[in-house]
Amino acid sequence: MSIAPALHSERTPVQSVAQPLEGKARARRTDAIVCDLRGVHRQADTEELTRQLIETNVAVARSMASRYRNRGIDLDDLEQVALLGLTKAGQRFDPGAGHDFLSFAVPTIRGELRRHFRDSGWMVRPPRRIQDLQTRIAAAQEELEPRLGRSPRPSELAAHLGEQTSDVVEALAADGCFTPTSLDARVADGSSSLGDLLGDEDRALAQAEAKVMLAPLMRALSARDRRIVRLRYFQEQTQQEIADSVGLTQAQVSRVLTRILTDLRAGLVERPPAA
Structure with missing residues (x-):
């Protein structure tokens, strides 16, 4: 999977990043680029500044992709999806609207990642409502864990999301659908595989x-x-x-x-x- 060029330049934003900026420096650089974008009139200048805006925030996209690791899709693929979302956000961003760029970009990147999981990440496909609820649960866990200092309970997730606790438990139980256990996996004693223990039709x-x-x-x-x-x-x-x-x-x-x-x-x- 590869990212299409974000702008009509010889290089894509994700190919030309040298050193990623740290948080505060990245925020200052992003604000400065957005400020410059508000004052330019030539298309070429707009394209160059948009490229810089995307490049400056590549680390944000990669950080968001890393939150979805170990769910059955390679991290490299997730990073490509996140960078695609970042590129789309840069192309669609309106600097004159007065919005912060990351406030616009983060939901776009998250949406690309969730869409990718919904369409490509399931080896065993549960009902659509369970898929959507799992995505919401993942976001709620990231929000609640720092606040609680521990992993949230199903009842706390349900209250936060406005869902029934039974539905949250069902979605959590389906988490293995991303990567179901292989039939070649060894059982406890190590002498047999899981597939060896499955009965045949008699x-x-x-x-x-x-x-x-x-x-x-x-x-x-x-x-x-x-x-x-x-x-x-x-x-x-x-x-x-x-x-x-x-x-x-x-x-x-x-x-x-x-x-x-x-x-x-x-x-x-x-x-x-x-x-």
Whole structure:
């Protein structure tokens, strides 16, 4: 994934950063560039100052990307997404509106990161409401942890977000959907993988269960009906072969089979097998 050039220059903003500025110096530099942008009239000057504005705040974008690490997407990809958001914010920013640049840029970057996770980050996709709630929970955790001095409880997250505690718990439980456990992962004793412990479909068990459930219903059929069932489903004869064997027409055999199957289905519903 690569970032398209933000401006019509020979280099993109993220390619020309030398030394990232520290917090206060970056804020002063950003304010100075925004002030200069308000006074320029030539398109070339606007493009150059916008490039400088983006470059100055690359560290902010990378810092935001790092908050989403270890969630199933490579940090390099997250940084590219965050830098794309920063570039879009720089291109769309209106210096004449009187807004602080980062107040405009941060939501744009965050939106790009959340969109990327929503569209690309799920290996097992929960309902959309859970995806959206997880993103909100992540932001709430970042806001509440410094205030509380610990990780917030689900009830505190729910109160902060105005959600039901049960919904927050469900979203937290689905957190592993970003990176579900591999079937090759070793279990506690190390001698087997998780996939080794998963059972296969037991056809013999299913057949035995079917016989137990159908046996009393089959005994209730007439001798001719039992014979027709045996010829059709055990000996796999055609309807015409059965008709020749029992002295009926093919159409009559078809109707008899339909009736038998209907009666058997009704019997299974009305008479569940004993535990």
